[in-house]
Amino acid sequence: MKVFQLDDYDWWVGESLAACIAEARATCGDDCYQDAEEDGCEVTPAELQTLIFRDDESDPPRTCTFAEQLAHEIDLGGEFPRLFASTES
Numbered sequence: 001m002k003v004f005q006l007d008d009y010d011w012w013v014g015e016s017l018a019a020c021i022a023e024a025r026a027t028c029g030d031d032c033y034q035d036a037e038e039d040g041c042e043v044t045p046a047e048l049q050t051l052i053f054r055d056d057e058s059d060p061p062r063t064c065t066f067a068e069q070l071a072h073e074i075d076l077g078g079e080f081p082r083l084f085a086s087t088e089s
Contacts (some may be wrong), residue, residue, distance in 0.1 A: 002014070002016075003048065003066060004017050004020045007036065007040075010083065010086045011066075011082050012082065015018075017040050021033055048080065049065055050072065052065060053065065067082075069084070
């Protein structure tokens with residue numbers, strides 16, 4: 001699994017950019033992520049180590065790197081692709 005940034009606000013986790021875009025549009029609507037084919041990109045290994053994931057729903061709230069959260073998501077299993085992180089509430 002890889003993490004892909006689809007726009008300035010959302011990151012999705014899945015096997016490919018195309019799969020993440022397709023699921024994002026299926027989830028959010030066909031008019032969403034209109035520039036993702038051109039602007040979407042895989043998060044680099046260096047970025048995975050520096051981007052911070054914050055889980056405000058855990059008690060207490062938890063922070064970790066994107067790399068740590070990606071490992072956690074893979075351990076959880078389930079359906080991929082799916083939303084990984086968002087700056088929007």
